[in-house]
Amino acid sequence: MLSEVLLVSAPGKVILHGEHAVVHGKVALAVALNLRTFLRLQPHSNGKVDLSLPNIGIKRAWDVARLQSLDTSFLEQGDVTTPTPEQVEKLKEVAGLPDDCAVTKRLAVLAFLYLYLSICRKQRWTKEDLELINKWAFQGERMIHGNPSGVDNAVSTWGGALRYHQGKISSLKRPPALQILLTNTKVPRNTRALVAGVRNRLLKFPEIVAPLLTSIDAISLECERVLGEMGEAPALEQYLVLEELIDMNQHHLNALGVGHASLDQLCQVTRAHGLHSKLTGAGGGGCGITLLKPGLEQPEVEATKQALTSCGFDCLETSIGAPGVSIHSATSLDSRVQQALGGL
Ligand code: MEV
Numbered sequence: 001m002l003s004e005v006l007l008v009s010a011p012g013k014v015i016l017h018g019e020h021a022v023v024h025g026k027v028a029l030a031v032a033l034n035l036r037t038f039l040r041l042q043p044h045s046n047g048k049v050d051l052s053l054p055n056i057g058i059k060r061a062w063d064v065a066r067l068q069s070l071d072t073s074f075l076e077q078g079d080v081t082t083p084t085p086e087q088v089e090k091l092k093e094v095a096g097l098p099d100d101c102a103v104t105k106r107l108a109v110l111a112f113l114y115l116y117l118s119i120c121r122k123q124r125w126t127k128e129d130l131e132l133i134n135k136w137a138f139q140g141e142r143m144i145h146g147n148p149s150g151v152d153n154a155v156s157t158w159g160g161a162l163r164y165h166q167g168k169i170s171s172l173k174r175p176p177a178l179q180i181l182l183t184n185t186k187v188p189r190n191t192r193a194l195v196a197g198v199r200n201r202l203l204k205f206p207e208i209v210a211p212l213l214t215s216i217d218a219i220s221l222e223c224e225r226v227l228g229e230m231g232e233a234p235a236l237e238q239y240l241v242l243e244e245l246i247d248m249n250q251h252h253l254n255a256l257g258v259g260h261a262s263l264d265q266l267c268q269v270t271r272a273h274g275l276h277s278k279l280t281g282a283g284g285g286g287c288g289i290t291l292l293k294p295g296l297e298q299p300e301v302e303a304t305k306q307a308l309t310s311c312g313f314d315c316l317e318t319s320i321g322a323p324g325v326s327i328h329s330a331t332s333l334d335s336r337v338q339q340a341l342g343g344l
Pocket of ligand 1: 018019020021022147148149150151191195280282
């Protein structure tokens, strides 16, 4: 089993176009961001293995010998995505969590243990291992909003820039290195309720809402075409098309009922700086993206970030197309990440 520190990271992601529509069988374009979340797994000379998930405040330690002595064949039985109550009971026994541990944290630890016992003995992951991670991430999504399309877990697992259509994933070849602002309005939202709201609106006004979804689909396809062209030979005109697509989609998403005053404010603030934004993901608050055209002066970008921060939002500048879930060597991580993981 594990004899060295294991460092794993997964990228943040955004949906460029097609959120909500993707739940109704339309195309979505999603990209992994160069913003990552990390976990560190470290065996100790005292025979323990530590799990540290700093983003959700989890620290646990297990006895390696105990894990090694476990008969893990129970994990190989049945469908990996729907563990039997017996499998969950066995994992709980191994995890040994206190009774007052929050359900979400408990589930994160159990999912981790399942994956650790199944695949973390390896130094490299195969396509099959990544598929397993993707399936488990999809189960996590199901807990959050019941009826996920699968686009979010897919892009975090596989990375890059993906086209997602009815469970079929393809990578965009040579996506351009777009720079964006990712702004968190910090307005909490309920993805399950927002997805249900769109479904209800579709049932109530099929003649009105179905064409909106078809139009969003066309926006995703046009964006895919333009990104393909940009990969070959980027030009400013293509950025202008991307901006128009962003504006149109943002209006459609508002018409679907998933906008929010904070997102309108985000769009207005960036518009005042000549930039175009849309919500990303479920909407109703949450995050928005803003396209940064090449040639923008850095002081202008900084002024926009400052204006967004003054609204009480968090704003990060980043680029798209990062690798998916990855294993790292300790020496390859920058010092800030090492520090966040408690030193290596
Ligand atoms: C949420 O990030 C994206 C939605 O399209 C839901 C989904 O695709 O599962 C709103």
